[in-house]
Amino acid sequence: MYILLLGRTMTHLDDGRLRALLDEELSDADYGAVRIHLAECETCRTRMTKLEERGALVTQALGRLITAAPTEGARTAVLERLGSLPNGKRVGPDLPVAAVKRPRVKSRMRVLGMPLARAAILVLLLGAGLATALPASPVRGWIAAGWALAADLFDTQDNAVTPLGPPEEAAVPISDGSVGAQDGTLPGVRRDAAGEGVTIELREISPGSLIVVRLEPGGEAGAFAGLPATFGIAEGRLEVTGASNFVFVNLPLEAAAASVEVNGGTYLSWVGGSLEVLGPVVARTPEEIQLRVP
Amino acid sequence: MNFELTFGEQYPGLFRYCHSLTGDPDLADDLAQETFVRLYDRRVGGTDEGLRAWLFRTATHLVRDEHRAGESHRRLLEAHPVRPEGSEPPDEAVQRRERVVPVREALGHLTEREREILLMRHGGFSYREIADAVGVAPSSVGTLLARAERNFVNVYIAPGENYDTSR
Incomplete structure (x- = not known):
């Protein structure tokens, strides 16, 4: 986390830190410093807005990817492979094979x-x-x-x-x-x-x-x-x-x-x-x- | 570890993650099931958060194995619907496919790690969980995520949408 306030010189926040702020993933210490910087820096505020818009677009796009639900037999398939179906097969954690x-x-x-x-x-x-x-x-x-x-x-x-x-x-x-x-x-x-x-x-x-x-x-x-x-x-x-x-x-x-x-x-x-x-x-x-x- | 509880809580998300990465629901089911088999086979324990991280880390590795074999990568780019959609009318299925193709194409331009980070974050994972699953420092997730989003949007052209990718 680098915000340099040397006289009137200021280093802008990087995208990663802005992204983390939007995702509420900044530490308390970083959060305060970043907020102070944003209050004074129009450039970083604008960049953060663009990051937010871009993130929303990505979220919308990725939401289109899921075209199917898990198969209903998934649970049964896993149990069968673990050899632990309760229908007469072996049950328990000490399964014999991988x-x-x-x-x-x-x-x-x-x-x-x-x-x-x-x-x-x-x-x-x-x-x-x-x-x-x-x-x-x-x-x-x-x-x-x-x-x-x-x-x-x-x-x-x-x-x-x-x-x-x-x-x-x-x-x-x-x-x-x-x-x-x-x-x-x-x-x-x-x-x-x-x-x-x-x-x-x-x-x-x-x-x-x-x-x-x-x-x-x-x-x-x-x-x-x-x-x-x-x-x-x-x-x-x-x-x-x-x-x-x-x-x-x-x-x-x-x-x-x-x-x-x-x-x-x-x-x-x-x-x-x-x-x-x-x-x-x-x-x-x-x-x-x-x-x-x- | 209660199988029913763990499976009910974690399997749907694991499936969606694998589905997003592979573009193939059948393969996603295979990989998600395989992940659960390994979970119990290896007697993985720990906190709920640790368990979730282990599941998605293992699934990530399995998907990577598939990608390296080339087969999944081809599937990813083709974005074909493998599973019948039940009562969905054919024209709706076509429209749905058309919406998915550009998304997959944009994902196909990302690096393996960028894809994983992007999908995990938009699947609701914390930076720490992502870092644990992908094998990067938590402090670098924000930077990697921002870069992945930028690279994604640079390629992605959503049908009927306008977005200034220079932003």
């Missing part, structure tokens, strides 16, 4: 609520020391430890899931990059229940881990994480931090390229419809592939 839905944005990341039935295609078991181990263990270290493979993603016997699409559409080749891989096939790895992509489950995530999902145009990727996870979304990039237990990542089949990184290292990449799994395989079952990082 779910963010962006259904209208195409060809970029979205975070979505994903039923557990759709989960678990690949399981990455991340050791407790991962956060500190990874910076010294670049991707090539994992590769040296043994490139793993995934496999015939859609050869599932699980009848509980949504019926699969035509075989020719479902057959997604997976390259393992390893020596001695069994033709890139491993029975039992399956696509998610909705048949829209591949779901990766990351468990035993070390505190402070950063999971980054990158996606080139094509479809929508998603993540589903336990509390107190936070999500960051940018064009072609989704970040999950602070997950305390698990993160599910869903990659779309139609993506040109996608990858899943943990603390700067790439665990999985999806290029041209092929899934490449990096990291030592510690277990293979008909239901999943498990990777463990030292």
